[in-house]
Amino acid sequence: MSAGAGTAPARNGGDLVVETLEALGATKVFGIPGQHALGLFDALSRSRLEFISSRVENNSAFAADGFSRATGQVGVVFLSTGPGALTALAGLQEAYATGVPLIVVASQLPIEGLGARRRGMLHQLDDQKASAANVTKSQRLIQHASGIPSAIQDAWTEAISSPMGPVWIEVPQNVLLNPVLVPAVEDALAEPFDNPPRSELVKEAVQWLSGARRPAIIAGGGVRRSGAGQSLLSIAEKLHAPVICTPGGNGAFPWEHPLSLQSWMEDRHMTDLLEDADVLLVIGSSLGEVTSNYFTMAPRGRIIQIDAEPRVLESNAPALGIRADARQALEALDAALPAAAAELPDWHGQTAREAVAAALDRVQARLDAQDLALERRFMADIRAAVPDAMQTYWDMTISAYWAWSCWDARSGQFHSAQGAGGLGYGFPGAIGGALGLGERVLAVSGDGSAMYSIAELATARQHDAAVTWLIVDDGGYGILREYMEDAFGKATATELARPDFVKLAESFGVPARRCSPAGIREALEESFTAEGPNVVVVEARIGLFAPTHLA
Incomplete structure (x- = not known):
């Protein structure tokens, strides 16, 4: 029997x-209905x-993530208890790893059933919040209706405070169901916590950078998320410092600028x-696996590392660690650095610009x-x-x-699942982005990853999302095929039976x-002129460039 049968109260x-979500500025909610919700x-x-009604909860989280990245707004997800909540966790891992602000509202058993596993209630978990602890900034259980507005307001503040998540x-x-005495929510305010750099650390960093002869900059996702691009450009030009963007930072620095190393992070x-x-200035990056070219990079100079997440600082290399929002830190550095001096070889x-041009020529x-x-x-x-x-x-x-490495984002934003590396992000993320922007976006998947989110064709059609979905069909898990062939001389369990994607979409x-x-x-140009969702399938075996992390 369905819970909550009968006439619903006027307000619950x-x-x-x-009401609280509306007061805070939410416009869209992603999710799937459930019994307890x-x-x-x-x-x-x-x-x-x-x-926005998804077909799989994991894709609801991806769609809210894509909405937030595209619009700069907070994504909202509604989840049901137990299986619905658990299914969303891989999507939330991507948002958590990449620093995307989301509010996730999950239903729960009636209060009297919490922790009482012996009652055998539908969807019951021993501790549902604990399941989310690895993929969210914090977890709250609201036990009284009067606590709902303040709890959501506090959660929203936390989500938008750096490091966001x-x-x-x-x-x-x-x-959720019981009548409430609390009046309707009329206003709610959530402002991000201030996260400036410590003044003594700024002074030390400026001293290092001012005295550097060969400074260089790695711009990570934190630069892009915080909107620090102008300060980054100013600092790079003052220092004559080459700048390389990580995959998450793609677009933070002009691609064709004479100091731009673009995004060839995996090139020796x-x-x-x-x-x-x-002096290597690293902003908004942990110097992790990809950024360090698979932990082969061994800087011989000093490192200044700026990140809003304190656990990231010096996690992979000794550094002058500065815990701060990237924008606030770069603005402080820019204000304190002197004007550009003459560029020296x-x-x-070589000058920095000559060294950049030579490095790009070697890559090509x-x-x-x-x-x-x-x-x-x-x-x-x-x-x-x-x-x-x-x-x-x-x-x-593989695409x-x-x-x-090679995508010039120009004025459009580049979004990938590189934060956590899970499959299935592209299409549902693009649905969220298209619906948030009200304009066309492109999603790119392989045939293997496309099957993770194929059900969302129904979502795209139901909500008329302007998404062009490019599916590169190479008959299997192409990346894993290449990795295994390279490591073992053969691939195992990488080849896939798959549908006729054209007929399935139709x-x-x-x-x-x-x-x-x-x-x-x-094909893409014609698809971009259409209305609503569409799919382009190309059968091609696209290979990776040869390993470049080896000297």
Whole structure:
């Protein structure tokens, strides 16, 4: 029997949830209804919030993540108890790893059933909050309706404070359903906590940078998320410092700037240049696996590391660690650094701009020496088809691995699942982005990752999301195939039976077409002019560039 049967009260705990979210500025909610969450969804019917109905909870989290990245707003997810909540965790891991602000409202058993496993209630977990502890900034259980507005306001503040991320709130079924005496929420205010750098650390960093002969900069995702691009540009030009962007930082620095090393993080030529810097300024990055070229980079100079997450500081290399929001820290450094002096040939007889140009030439020469004509043309044709301002969402697929290094984001934002590395992000993330922006976006998946989110074709069609979904079908898990063939000489369990993606999309009422790699530009350009969702399938075995983390 359905819980909460009968006539719903005029206002209940669910109303307090949606009223508070509305007061804080939420416009959309992503999720799937559930038995214990009926009070939430009943309240939605009396609100101005738009509900985006996904087909799998994990994809609800991805969609809210994509919405937040595209719009800069807080994403909101409604989850049901037990299996629904657990299914969303992998999506929340991506948001947590990448620093995407989300409010996750999960229903819970009636209060009297909490912790009482012996009662054998449907969807029961021993401790649901504990399951979310690895993938959210904090977790709250609200046991009384009067506590709902303040708890959500506090959670929102935490979500938008650097380091940003998802925050988990649980509300028991009976708290959501029972009538409330609390008046309707009229206003709510959430401001991010201030996170400036310590003054003595700024002074020390300025001293190091001012005295450096060969400074270089690594710009991570924190630079982009905090909107610190202008300060980064000013500092780079004052210092004559080469700048390389991580995959998460792609777009934080102008791609064609004469100091731009672009995003070739996995190339040994770039690693060599960064190792040669006498001061390496790292902002919004842990110097983790990809950024350190798989932990092969060994800087010979001093490192200044700025990050809002204190656990990141010096986690992979000794550094002058500065815990601060990237924008606030870079603004402070920019204000304290003197104006640019004359550029000297301190990079072994070259100026910084000459060293950057030489490094980029070496990267291109290495690519020229490999059999990569198909791959390079394929990526160039996608870039040529995509309008400069269009936002793109990339799954964990070989095309995305290329894009991490070679994609010039221009004025459109580049989004990938590189934070946690889970499959299935691209399409649902793009749905959230398209619905938030009200304009077309591109999603890119492989055939393996596409199957993780194939059910969301129904969501895209139901909500008329302007998403063009490019599926690169190579018959299996292409990245794992290459890794295994390289390591063992053969691949095991990487080949996949898969559907006819064109016919499958059409069965959902979504227009689809198949093209060759040579026809990808034309196919995308035509798809971008259509209304609503559409799918482009290209059958191609795209290879990775050769390992470049080896000297």
